[in-house]
Amino acid sequence: MSLFKARIRIADTNDAGLVLASLGGDRDAFCEIVTRYQNLLCSLAYSSLGDLKYSEDVTQETFVEAWKKLDSLRDPEKLKSWLCGILRYKVSHFRRKEANQPIKGADELEELDEKNETPASEGKLEDQAISAQQQALLWQALEKMPETYREPLILFYREQCSVEYVASQLDLTEDTVKQRLSRGRKQLQKAMITFVEDTLTKSKQGTAFTVAVMAAIQGISPPVKASILGTGAVKGGLLFKWASLLIFMASFAGIISSYFGLRAGLAQSRTQRERKRTILFVSLFFGIVIIYILGMFGLKHFAVNDHTMAAGYSTAAHLLVLAFITSYVVLVIRMLKGMRKLRAQERLFHPEAFQAQADQLHSKQREYKSRLRLGGIPLIHFRFGMPEIGDKPIVGWIAGGDLAYGILFAWGGVAIAPISVGIISIGAISIGAVGFGLFGIGTIAVGAIAFGASAIGYKAYASFSSLGWESAFSNGFSTAIDAAIGPIAIAQEVNTPLAADIANLSLMDQSYLWIMAAIIVLVIVPAVLHSNKVRKIMGKH
Template structure:
């Protein structure tokens, strides 16, 4: 514990104090010097040598020599400049010795114990070497005055202030060099890619191979397949793009009708304010959820080493959204009913009309036809009151609706249900739970939504599946996963494609979108229209 406190104390000391403590033999103080300047020295060395291992070795030698000769430093305030001076001297000596070396970058044969090196580790080393070579081939075309700030910038949390401080530059100069360095880096990378792609273009051997294959294929059959495929693909994407846009806005359209209905149901200014607040709360929670998901996707593209953490975070975000909507729905049911009871007491004149009495028949519709004791249709149109029962029928609708066939509402429970929270066999909602589920968050056996949790999960943002998962963002499953960030036994290959039934999904998902949009918009409009006629 004492050691940790001592290290923490050294972090607060300036360079002269650290130098004096180190000269007195305090190794912990010198370790703080190493921690403070190791990135600077390694980065400057790499910008000159282009070899990560050599740059770290030379930087380490600098610190060893500095420890031995620290008492020769006349001005402790100039510690950084002194260290950089030793570093540049060692770099110069190293470059001279490299020129005189007969075989550059040769490995000591005794150091290569091939019998102990696994095939996978050799592949990893080869990949790292290729990455280093590509990086240095690009950076080496840039002048060292621009190269050093670039290397430091990406090693110092992309902070211009840190770069300026480490290289003793003013902010404007650091910005200028970084800007110029980026332009040179982009130009160099473009040149390398153009050269590589030009060399990679297929030649005569490829042509000959295709010709041999075509000899065994019927020209008429090939033409028919190509023509049919082209027409089908073209029409599919044209229709699907429009359907996707329509489906994406169906929730907004439904919410608009819900808001208008709530305003027609309201009788006082407080109720109108609450209706608008409820609308904004649900929309805000959804916007935060979707925005956070896109934020995780952006981070995963920028910091790929943490993709698993981002994928797990996406599922925590899904859980948070579901819990927040359940809590919000429960709170709103209670708040709306309590406000209505309060407003009836303080503003009785606002409820003088027959339609606003709790016993009014206009507040609901029940069909005369009953089957097994339940009305065929039961819809409620008024603002929920305290202890008011839910709408119940074969087809039911209202703030709370329980249907034997179909239900629509804030909370909808039925074999086929549509609502903010929907539960059933076939469900559609902000949170849908069913065997076949569609929603912002869809939970079921087969689920389709912005996020999906299911045996087979299909989603635009995140998918968590038992057997398979498909997503344009994060995909996690036991057997098969398809997506930019995917984790499963089979990932982004033919086996994953087959297990996910992507061919069948591609053929039918536009109809799923059409059905979803219809189920969301049509009941919302019909309910709004009846509320307007009865409660206005």
């Protein structure tokens, strides 16, 4: 494709779309950016530097710098202001560089000044001189003026004389001189305005400048990283900012739930061994999270700096996610079984630690069941005590505990319900450290539509890694069949406007506020209430 054929096709593309395409390596898209903003930047540079050649040089450097650092643009909708910011820096740098250069002929001028017998009040020689550029500008303005007006004007200003003197030298009356000076000034002003307009119009950058910029970046590879915010801006900057916030909240929803759930476990402990075992499980849970986070950052760092191995690092990232899921599931199962077994042993060897009414087997204080039942199932059923051998799962329309089944909602270590929140959650809408559902949200989210620190689904949106069937979207590793958007992306369409359309962030357009509210209400509120209730009922012993 020739340099300018694509411009016909993409001329109507907005700035964000051009940035996204450029990040994907589309030089035609960047060519359109140059064409769109070259006159603006050259004009601003000329206004600051006053030299056409230097202004074009600085502007070209600006576009080259923009190509190299395009991945650092956080909001592509602000492309113009970002380019102007680079230009201002380049202009400032140019001025500092020029200020540090020795003035040509300075020694000669200084020597001439020392020999000059003119009094200091008359000014230095260099202050009286005018440049060749100024001379050319002056004469172009004066030569088109009728001689009748030009002569008195030059004599009046050059000789710095009075109207009376000019009149005497040209054999004119003072009124005539005043009239000719007035008309001459007006013609000079008009001539200068016309001259400035014509000159600036002729200095407008055209195809030659664009070609020069594209030639300058010919040997420079496009940025390896693609800006996640840039991608979102294609679908609307505000929408993507909300979507990014949602992904961030989803990433830590499971961690918040785990923290409060395991914190309640300390209040349920009655012996030193139980407390140590609880702390051990807490440490293991958060240790896995830390290993996962450090692993993701490390893999991304290596992939960005060695993109020839990006596919290998991407595979390693997805395997790390699978290892996280496996570790959490195994650890939760071992925790539930292990704590039951430990409690039975401690009751046998330390019966004195279980004298309180709340610690008695089958104590009503250990659980809460609402009197209201629907279909024979309690409307609300929560367990506050540590699980014992022989305890059945918590079942209710709204259920909470170590293992909870909810007809509508469940919260706990393992939660299974249409709407579920837990360390391991399974449901139509699931929120957890590991969440499985049609709509999965969590540290690791698995679902038809999944949001998380890492996400696996038909459509996957994540912070660290996303593995999608149709589309994947993340600020790290993105792998999918059809479309992928991210710094390290693998798919048929990668970091292109078409990929952005397939990823379809607009599905969040009407629902993102409700989803964020749901995360806050369903995760934080039950976790805090349950933890406080456990500490109140079971904390005294």
